Amino acid sequence: MRVIGASFILGIVMAVGMAVGCSAGGGGDKTPAGGTGGAGASGGQGGAGGDIFNPTGGMGAAGGTPVGGDVIVNANCKANCDDFPAEPIFDGVAPSNAPELFGAPDNYTPGLCIVEPHLGDSGKHGALFPANWLRVRFRVKPANNENLFEIRLKAANQTNELVAYSVSPVWAMPKEIWEAIGVKGGAIDQEIQVTIRGVNSQNPGTPTGATGTFTIAPVTAGGSMVYWAATSSEVTPTTSKLVGFYVGDETTIDALTVPQVQQGNILSEGGRDLRGKYTDPKGVPQGRAQCIGCHVSTPSGEEVGFTDHWPWNNVVSTIKEGKAGEVPAYFTAGAQRLLSQPWLGMMTFSKAIWGPGNRIALTPYANRNVDIGFTDSAGYGSDRLAWFDLETNASIPWTEGQSGPTNDAIKGAQGTAWGFLQTSGESQGIVAPNWSHDGQTIVYTSAGKSQDGRIADNVETDIKTVPYNNRQGGAVAPVQGAATPGVSEYYPSFSADDKLIAYNRAGNTSGKIYYRPDGEVYVVPSNGGSPIRLAANDPPACTGQTSPGVINSWAKWSPTVLGGVPNGKTYYWLIFSSARDYPGAFIVPPNQYSPPDTRSSQLYMTAIVRDAQGNYETYPAVYIWNQDPKTSNLTPAWDIFDIPPPPPPK
Template sequence: MHASRLRVALTLAALAPVAAGCAEGSTLDPASPGGPPADPAGVFPAAPVLLPGAPGSAPDLFGPPDSGLPDGGPCLLSPEPGALVPLDWAPLEIELVAPASQDLFEIRLHAEAAANELVLYTPSRRPRVPRDVWTRMTAMLRDHPVVVSVRGATLDGEHLAGPPARGSTATFTIAPVEAGGRILFTSSDPDRQNAAIHGVAVASGGNPSVDLIPGSERGGTTSPAIRCIGCHEVTPDGRGIGAMVVRYAIPPGDASFAARDEPWRNEILALPSTSSGEPGGSFPSLPGASIVTRLAGDFLAFSPAHWAGGDRVAIGVIGAGVDRNDRALRQLAWFNLDAVSRSPGIAYEPLARTGDPAPAAVMPAFSHDGARVVYASWRDDPESDVEEVVHTDLYSIPYRDPRSPRAMPVPGAAEPAFNEYYPAFSPDDELIAFTRTASPRSTHSPPDAEIYVIPAGGGAPVRLSANDPPACSGCLSPGVRNSWARFAKEARRHQGKTYYWIVFSSGRRGHPNHDPFQQIYVTGLVVRDGVLSLHGALRLPGQPDEARNIMPSWDQLAELLPEDVELR
């Protein structure tokens, strides 16, 4: 894909406003339905569906769909307007926020291709479409827009305390392709304590997320155990994870050790296998990993093109692993994880950044073909703390190519008025997603952070419509800390279109006692003949509700962990 060919065609559905809006205005430009034709009589049942807790009289209590109050009902938080749902997504979760007094809800799903509407009655503010219905929808409503509408009421004995109130609406579409794999993220309590790496399978049915760090790395009061986990990247084979961790032992009964400020360091850990739940036996021995732990700061990047015996490589940043207070060494380097030798040039070596005037480099991304590294060029004093970086641009360098050693700014992601950071390549290396804020600004979870994409060769940056929360939520972006975009591991092709899936974190849900309170969301991008179509967001089901969930990645781990393992 060439930068000159990339144009943007928004497909964000219009939302009937019920409060101050978040989404930018856009026109609905639905693609022609490309999936199999629907069976009008078989998609949705003719009779309403009573979910657990709903009274049998609910259909009569609510009455005709056009009755009741025109507003004052629930706000539909997920799916968001214009969302694109992967074909293998768990049965759709519908998330509502409603006035405290409302305790009974009517949810309608309407598709022009279906003879009936799906009508659900539930007391839950996060119900799911029944699995049998969802199975029929994914078979017969692919590429057909589905409109969700909701009404809320207050149950008073056997009657309603007042007429039902209409809430917001949203339109979503089921994609004709799957997403696959599992989504990983760092999860901690809202005060940023007790961090862990969690994983959720896309098709898990919404099972609670799984803590992926083996128990042997967690326990122990006399040996250093993992107490905190930060930036991370899963190895290309899905069997290990490179993560920034803090380790220390907590002697029994010694509460003073609970909040020790130990230095971060990079480690490469084996992920659990299906058989034991402990480190997978197939994870390769990496003699060079100790050099990474000793020298590498910031987070690591891997490429499938450099993950075979004798050529297992990590891209990292030399600096903080030696001395957290010494920032002068923040330079990109490759690390040979198969190397037994510890000698420079064999075990590791800095990457030349000729042409980049900045004193330091952070946040690398490694292309899937193994040819390029894109990173954040750090224009600030290298003695400052990474959490206070205020000037960053994206630069690109070839990986160990002596014919072309120069670092070049990425057009569209190296603008002086903005910070561009956290780059990520699409699985076919055609696109780069990144986080952008105004400059100068700290890159550490700023409220105005938003997600953009550009062609990998550079071009006009495209702001994702998934940055915008639903209008009825009262939230606005910039302002909800959208950050850390990562692509699914496959770009799926269907009928001349290429489908990309992106996972990111966002603070749009809020929390009564903590700010920010980020959660994990998914959005889809579709490219056809150089035209990029944008979509709204879906909240990832199964993630801990009362947790701060950040730094997601998307990896093909479904074959390595059982679908029914639960963390509760």
């Protein structure tokens, strides 16, 4: 008998621990473990490979240099492998006679619902995991008062089946076994069969059960994730924050909180006084950031750019360990003032346009009752696309009680410190831009009507592109397949190699865009083509939930793309938010800006894989179980964030 302590039982609140005892792996027909550098993404540089647990080489980020941790994983065992233990694993609570209560492995009737991971059956893919991902967790919904569960895993190259017994409907694979079959190459690139059965230990009868498959990819994923965690729509210093973790971490860390943000002198929309002097300061000092939302990483990974509370000014803040909240040294006072203008939108940056003397941010710039600058009246209509030099030496003075001199200075700096990209052929508003990694192209949402930097309600929205052209812009072009009349297409994002665009799609143009229940995540080639609906939109069928209807949104790509894999495939990873049901789900208290549906959301990861012939396959979603279920988790960003390491699990 193999006993795993109670720290391995994962309840509604994730309590996790490091397994001890028999080591996994060591026998069978094995070759040396380790990683191999793969071909870099488009515009990138291939890595040199190395030890997966201390990678000094790896895959090249698109347009950049090697990023450690992104490697191809070589299978280290072809047959007769012993990564799965011969003896069953008991959770420390399950009775010793559990095997007798279940009987033969095929002794069950259908009825148990396996929620995690989303398993494949009937020719459909199951979930696909990066080899270094958070260890696989199994969660079932009991059907008939089951209180004892058997988890059984089978892989073609393994001598034994992994068998575990747990009194909890949530169980995570011991970490040393997960590493053995994943990053050490013990069971990669093959379907792993999962069968879970449940009985009531006081009245066993015939077990209920279900079966299906998942796969571990022969590649790792790199980078770190930072997301917006909120407990209410009401703006206070404690109701929202940025939370982060690195791939594989079992805990998270607060990356940035509202009180940490040090940038000051943020003005009200009229520009005559500090925000919060004559309005509710939302619990922070006058002129300070009130909310952290719609954030993106700067290309260095040391800062985030985010949109503040009304009137939607923009802020850039450090998140680096020991410096969270500091104003970056390059972010000049003039640039801070320019980006504190009201009614801006989500910022975007490009690695190719980022370095000393050339740090540029792009953002929508809403219409107003003056041409540019501060004003008390928000405009409606067609937002423009503006660029801002974060290192400008322009002086933008401010005197309390006056906005005229400040607006005059803003006008005088136009063309040198900031300005507008030409968008020839665009008659609609420009919202939610995303800049390609090679710095050549901006993809954005073209909205029939925009509202103070946001997409207005009940309007046509399409995905279009415009060239950057050294701040000059150019002719706008719709993305074929993502600019369909009568359909809402919005929130686009370039993949790390700029070959794909992920975006949201809803079947009509009625209602609010933000947090639409009928929103789904699609992918289209960046040069246009047939849109691809992701399998990750759909919850497991046994849950009774369907999409559209679970608020799938905010898809963002991993920071690297792995090519050059021996199987001929290229692996893309994607993170997104969804309000599908989960333990601990709640209704987020709304405010005047809230959408009609305020179900809490959580984060999910998924894969898109291109084969050697250029065909794409998509996979079901993987719930990211280290996140806090007591916060609604949205607007994720997956990049090379330089955040502090999260603490070890307790």
